[in-house]
Amino acid sequence: MSDRKPTHGTYAVLAVPVTMLVVFFLVPFGIMVASSFYHRVEGGFYTPAFELNSWRRLFTEVFIERAVFSIGISLLAGAVCIAVAFPFTFFLTRMKRRPHVALLVVVMSALSLSEVIVGFTWSVLLGRAAGISNILVWLGVMDEARAYQPGFVAVLLGLCYIAFPYCVLTLYPSLSRLDREVTEAAQTMGASPWRTFWTVVVPISRPIIVAGFLLVFVFTLGSYLISAILGRPEHWTLSVFISDQASFNANVPFAAAMAIFLTVLSLAVVGVVTVVESRTRRLT
């Protein structure tokens, strides 16, 4: 079916969505690139110009610190998510119908929660008013209620919470198709389940582990609300920094320069994922 020759009518049909995408995505992106060179006027406006001030600010210590923190916490979130999601998904795919479906419903429900709601629920759970510490005080384990947010651990937990379901869904198809005969063979030869997991299941799944890790990385790199709700300004991700510059500080040129930096970074990671995936497809 994919070898039909296009006619004029085909191009007319194609023109509608392509025009929409060009006008409302590529053109805005172009204007954003242009505005990164604009001149910022104090008080929130910007005028067309060609200057490199905003780009120069990308090399200041503040921005580099932000970028390194953002990338670092996203890498950490990716590592934590994979470390938990991989065994979880592996066990999930070996469960009977009822717990299997029930756990998937919980994962999908967590997935469909808004970031703002996740941030809010964790801020309550880690807060001083009605959170974990209150339960511990109530049980007599702790003397006094404490607040664990805002803080680094709170941001990391929130990021893991929003990314975890996506991570499970990336791992799920390939782990559910993992040939049972392979693990059974290892166990027949005398390997313990634990040894089978480490020497057979994990090595076979390496490509999908890499893909899942990078997915979490890109996803958390773009997250906004978690670090805005659960973190102090020093825990802000690049997305928060960008939108803060664009709205409250009204410095659109600098926000645009940072946004282009974030675009390049994300595209690079997506490129790595694509290469890894096409290479594994060739191998199998």
Add this chain to the structure above:
Amino acid sequence: MRALKWTTTGLTLVFLVAPLLVIAIVSVNENRYMDFPPQGLSFEWYWALWTDLGWRSAILTSLTVASLGALVAVAIATPLAYVLRAYRIRLSPLLYALGILPFMLPPVISALGAQVFWNAADHAGRIENVIIAHGIFFSTLPLITISLAMETMDPALPEAAQTLGANPRTTFRTITLPLLVPSMITGYAAAFVLSLNEYIIAFLVAGFSVQTLPIKIFNGIRYGFTPTIASVAVVFIVIAATVFSLFAVFGNLLRFLGADPAILERNDA
């Protein structure tokens, strides 16, 4: 290994469910402030979702943006997916990438782009800006579902229609389009749910004049807590869990998520 299995599963389940439980408890607390253990039981915060004008208008704004935004997304995705899969077009990979790109990049990129675009067009702060921005950003989802449906469609069906004398337009209308409807609905639903939850694009494009539900919730967290925020969260959680449970019972949730079709027969055996 067995111990590891139950600790991993148990702890993950607690991690996923704990915040939801706490929020459910807060939402029925009679006191206006959060406290633990909760003081008295009250459902007035749920009632406030409907009686409070601010919350009601935020809910209606969000529903408007999500339903129309998802419509724009499907309207962009359907012709793109159909033409790129049904015809041989030289720029096909490039055009497909253009449809995937907005969603691949962090949302703040689309958000800032749309902001400078509508500022330049001197048309800032309108609800239609948010609808279009969401439609573009989420068009990737129906694009993927419809493209997959095109790939798995039996090519003999449209060919048979053409052999029987139908012109391409009639074939599309009577054969291809009806076969694509389920994937269009799935794509619409996915775009709708994500648009309902989306914050940063809505905020940067028109956040000061168009208040969607996530914006209202975020402002609520920042500038003054009310248990109503918790009750909105609970309503969302209940809707999501119900939809996916129904999906699991009546549809094929496992298949949809890409599981091996025989997985449960083997596990249950």
